[in-house]
Each structure stands twice: as C-alpha cells, then as structure tokens.
Amino acid sequence: MTWPLPQRPKRQTAPKQTASAGAAPKLDLTQRLRRNRKADWTRRLVCENTLSTADLIWPVFLCEGENTRQPVASMPGVERLSIDLSVRAAVEAAELGIPALALFPFTDPGLRNEQASEALNPQNLVCRACRAIKSEVPNLGLITDVALDPYTSHGHDGILRGEKILNDETVFVLVKQALNQARAGADIIAPSDMMDGRVGAIRAGLDAENFEDVQILSYAAKYASAFYGPFRDAVGTNATLIGDKRSYQMDPANSNEALREVALDIVEGADIVMVKPGLPYLDILFRVKERFGVPTFAYQVSGEYAMIMAAAELGFIDGGNAMLESLICLKRAGADAILTYFAPRAARKLREKA
Ligand code: PBG
Secondary structure, three states: OOOOOOOOOOOOOOOOOOOOHHHOOOOOOOOOHHHHHOOHHHHHHOOOOOOOHHHEEEEEEEOOOOOOEEEOOOOOOOEEEOHHHHHHHHHHHHHHOOOEEEEEEOOOHHHOEOOOHHHHOOOOHHHHHHHHHHHHOOOOEEEEEEOOOOOEOOOOOOEEEOOEEEHHHHHHHHHHHHHHHHHOOOOEEEEOOOOOOHHHHHHHHHHHOOOOOOEEEEEEEEEOOHHHHHHHHHOOOOOOOOOOOOOOOEOOOOOHHHHHHHHHHHHHOOOEEEEEOOHHHHHHHHHHHHHHOOOEEEEEOHHHHHHHHHHHHOOOOOHHHHHHHHHHHHHHHOOOEEEEOOHHHHHHHHHHHO
C-alpha cells in the first residue's frame, strides 16, 4: 500500500535553524525510502522493471545494391543497407539476442506510382530481403510494414483520389500487400497505415491462404507526429509527401480515441497492438496496457532517436544513458517490447552490464 498511509505521521517540530548541518537533530522517520537505494546490490533487489535484449526489435532500412550502406543524415549511426548487408545485420541481431527485425524499404523513386503497384511485386526489396534473411537466419523474427507510403508517388499510406485517401480501396490493396509479404516469409505483418478495418481484412486474407500462423502487429494507436520526419528521409517520402496524414493518423490531443482504436483492432484479430511514437505518448501506452492487457509494443520513432543522438553529439546529454533510460521508461509504462533504432547498441550495452 502506498496511499493512504496506515497511520497519519505526526507533524515534525521545526529544527532549530541556529545549529550547523553537522549538528542537525535526527528526524524521527519510520520510513526512509533511501535505505533501499543505499548500494547497488539493494537497488538491484528492489528494481521493479528490467530491460533485456529480448525486449528489442531492430527496424532496418533497405536499399538496392550490393555491399551498399547509405547513411541517413537525420539519423546519425543509421544506414540503409543493401540486402546482403541486411543479412549480416540479421546475423548480428541473432548473436546479440535481439528477437526480431522490422524491415522498411527505400523504394527506387522510378518504381513509385499512384497505385503503389511495387508493394504487390513478389520481387520487391522487402520480399527479397525476407527470403534472403530467412534462408540465412531462420529463427530470427521478421516484421514487415503494411502501408503504401514507400511505394506511392505522393508519399501517402493509401490510395489518393483528389485530396482524399480512400479507405476501402486502400484496404483492398493492403490485403494483397500483406499476402505478398507472408508468401516471402514474413512472420509478423504490421499494418502502420491507420485505415479503418484493415486488421480484420488482413486477418481474413491471411487465413484464406493458410497463413493462420502469421501474426498481426497492429499500429493501433498511431499519431500524426512530427517525430516521423527522419524516417521519411530514410524511406524517401519527405521529398514527395503532399500535405499531412491527419485524415488517418490520430490527433496528438486525443487519448480516449486511442482506446477505441485498440479495442477495434483486438476485435478484428490483432495479436499485438502498438502505440507510436513512444516517449511523448507514455500515458497512452499505460492506459492501453492497463485496459486491455494484451501484448503491447511501443515504437521509439526516428525523431526520438534523432533528438537523443543530436543532443549527445553536441555534448548536452550522455547519449548512452539517455538511450537506456528512455527504453526502461517505455517498459515501465507497459511496453512488452520496443521498436528502436538503438536496438543493436542497447543490446551491446546490456551485454556489457550483465
Ligand atoms: C509509414 C510509417 C512511418 C513510420 C513507420 N511506418 C511514417 C509515417 O507514418 O509517416 C515512422 C517510424 C519512425 O519515425 O521511426 N507507414
């Protein structure tokens, strides 16, 4: 019990201000919470939450080419990787004990169009990467993103008519995109598009093709956030995006609506739900986990990563400590796992500490 206290503490008498600090009178305290914090061993004993490599999912950006790495300017330390190097990253993830990768493609601009047809190409970058990684590291989980933005000429997650994103027409395409990924070996299908009804439609589509073991990780409460900026550099949609995504992604001012989004996705068949971004949305994460108790992931998004890296590079904060603190805070708020660009670095740091 933390509150109300079992006994009302007696009011302290004011210490005489004439005495020096060394001669200060002892406070008559029954509870001194600092006792449990007096040394590392006891701090470890009373620790309520832990971060382990088993909590980390590593988002990896893909590009064409061989032995090719392309730095993402707004995300220091993050590079787009050609498929052969993504396989190397997968091997590294497995060695570090990271359970899964999440794949995001930089689609050649010449392949982007109004219908996002490249999303349905069985030989697209993501599908080829899935096959290559699966054949080399079969026990690593692979998460693929279902949304049309890396494939559309306008950078939106759906099919656009005039200025409108068409919901049902988009869902029709998303189901095909999900099946394309499942056939390539994706273990978890992760719709990040925020169309209504897509989880149910994707579940039905997968089941009809005997992919009943393929999981759905729904970006259930995904906000229209400025913190996605660096990601859009990485997948090349900042250059093309017309307008904003507020007609499908959530208003940062809302939280009850997030619970409705999550409830619907669970009913439609989501195995895991996600809240995104991470740190600015801890209250949402907490409410979702409290209310539904289903596996709940958080996405520490590109802008959150960029902020920590930029401040660390300027010497304003200790980057390594800020990284671990931000991740344990997400755990404390209720995340079962976290998508984070820090995944390999955090895993290495956790291994050092162990
Ligand atoms: C696109 C998608 C986005 C992210 C994941 N999938 C960006 C967006 O919605 O514009 C953001 C991830 C990040 O910022 O790290 N469907």
